[in-house]
Amino acid sequence: MSERYVTRGFVGRRGTEDGGAGDLRGRTPPGQYLTSDFPVLSAGPTPRTPLDRWSFRIEGLVSGPVEWSWDEFLKLPARDWVVDISCVTKWTHLDMRWRGPSVDTLLESVDIDPKAAFAIAYADGGYTTNLPIDDVLNGQAFVAYEYDGKPLAPEHGGPARLVVPARYFWKSAKWVRGLRLQERDEPGFWESLGYHNRGDQWLEERYSGD
Amino acid sequence: MAAPIQWQLATVTGVRDETASVRSFTLSMPAWPGHRAGQHVDIRLTAEDGYSVERSYSIASAPEAAAQPGGSVEITVERIPDGEVSAFLHDVVVPGDRFEVRGPIGGYFVWEAALGGPLLLVAGGSGVVPLMAMLRHRAAAGSGVPARLLYSSRGGDEIIYRPELDELAADGSGLGVVHTLTRSQPPGWTGYARRIDEAMLSEVLRPLGASARVFICGPTALVENAANALVRLGLPAAQVRTERFGPTGT
Numbered sequence: 001m002s003e004r005y006v007t008r009g010f011v012g013r014r015g016t017e018d019g020g021a022g023d024l025r026g027r028t029p030p031g032q033y034l035t036s037d038f039p040v041l042s043a044g045p046t047p048r049t050p051l052d053r054w055s056f057r058i059e060g061l062v063s064g065p066v067e068w069s070w071d072e073f074l075k076l077p078a079r080d081w082v083v084d085i086s087c088v089t090k091w092t093h094l095d096m097r098w099r100g101p102s103v104d105t106l107l108e109s110v111d112i113d114p115k116a117a118f119a120i121a122y123a124d125g126g127y128t129t130n131l132p133i134d135d136v137l138n139g140q141a142f143v144a145y146e147y148d149g150k151p152l153a154p155e156h157g158g159p160a161r162l163v164v165p166a167r168y169f170w171k172s173a174k175w176v177r178g179l180r181l182q183e184r185d186e187p188g189f190w191e192s193l194g195y196h197n198r199g200d201q202w203l204e205e206r207y208s209g210d
Numbered sequence: 211m212a213a214p215i216q217w218q219l220a221t222v223t224g225v226r227d228e229t230a231s232v233r234s235f236t237l238s239m240p241a242w243p244g245h246r247a248g249q250h251v252d253i254r255l256t257a258e259d260g261y262s263v264e265r266s267y268s269i270a271s272a273p274e275a276a277a278q279p280g281g282s283v284e285i286t287v288e289r290i291p292d293g294e295v296s297a298f299l300h301d302v303v304v305p306g307d308r309f310e311v312r313g314p315i316g317g318y319f320v321w322e323a324a325l326g327g328p329l330l331l332v333a334g335g336s337g338v339v340p341l342m343a344m345l346r347h348r349a350a351a352g353s354g355v356p357a358r359l360l361y362s363s364r365g366g367d368e369i370i371y372r373p374e375l376d377e378l379a380a381d382g383s384g385l386g387v388v389h390t391l392t393r394s395q396p397p398g399w400t401g402y403a404r405r406i407d408e409a410m411l412s413e414v415l416r417p418l419g420a421s422a423r424v425f426i427c428g429p430t431a432l433v434e435n436a437a438n439a440l441v442r443l444g445l446p447a448a449q450v451r452t453e454r455f456g457p458t459g460t
Contacts, residue, residue, distance in 0.1 A: 004254070004256045004260070005219050005308065005310055006256050006257070007256055007307075007308075007309045007310075008302075008307055009303075009307075010255045010256065010298055010302070010309075012255070012257050012261050012262075012263055031254070031264040033263060033294065039430070039454070040430040040434070041454055042454070043318050043451060043452060044437065044447055044450050044451055044452055045437035045438060045440070045441045045447045046434060089266055090266060125447060126448070155434055189318075190318075193316070193317035194212075194315065206252075207214075208215075209212040209213050209214035209215060210214055
């Protein structure tokens, strides 16, 4: 149905959340609503890997895989990020403040094979998600270990999660442990269960076929 | 690429109060493709000037109940104070109203009788809705898979689907329903009267054993605590599937 059906009696609450600032609606992707909460969504129990057994790897089509321990990871150049996050379950939270190294910083430690076109993020608990490498370079993605000035809580993906603000939040893999670079695309967990392969919230790419 | 999940114009054909703040809506669909128990739908409401909002709601009805011409699904919605969509559904919508719906959505928090069991369902508040779809499916499919529902409500009058749960638990198919009432208990209440914890889960799980498939749905703290406790009790994490109702579920 291309023409939207007007719902009898529906007015909505538009504008009430922006306090007159006016620009917040423009920062809210289609079909999303603004929240100041940080809802938790995950498909199973929260994994708990002790920090002394934690590591982060870059592997696949690279000149030699690199792996950092937790202490080494914290010594990588990091910065603060203030980004808007949209979850496919419809909430958008503006100006979320994170800290961690960019994916660019992580990839500086390896030579990438020119054939590499996709990054598969993999996480404790077996979760995976796929991204074109072009979507995670040039400051478009980072690995966060702090949220709002505090260590990232386990239920939010701590000790560290990938954050890709320009995609629905399932692409921001919680409990991330590495990136595997490969030539071939490979749908991850939700991408194999009916969710969109790319997940651009401004194009409302929620589900497969959108 | 898969075919898009199309928006359809659903007609409300039934409205039923479940509790003082929870109401079920039967949505008659022009072309419902069928669903699996545990999946949800998206709803889109549009105002005269084009302003529109979307929300997701779990399907409460069994797949078997959708098999009318075109198909229908039932959703059960808790009225959230100031909820832009839930308050509209409660305060305005009457049978005959129409709005856009698409689905089914979600392929992980799903149970089918063919998957077998035993089955442990853990619910908090309106988190019972997708689990009710599983129990209705279990009954409609004639499944005798051993199953238990551990259901946390604040008080006895906030238990959603209570009469139907009582019937299902008494039908001899091997379903047990265990309530816990966390804030207020009726006189003579002998059941659990505290939040779900590891000891409670251990007792409820015992007759099912460690091979139980688990589905947990409710507020974040309940889901987090229950899932962690079940892993500590020895269930493999892969057997525990979760769905969460955050505080923003308006």
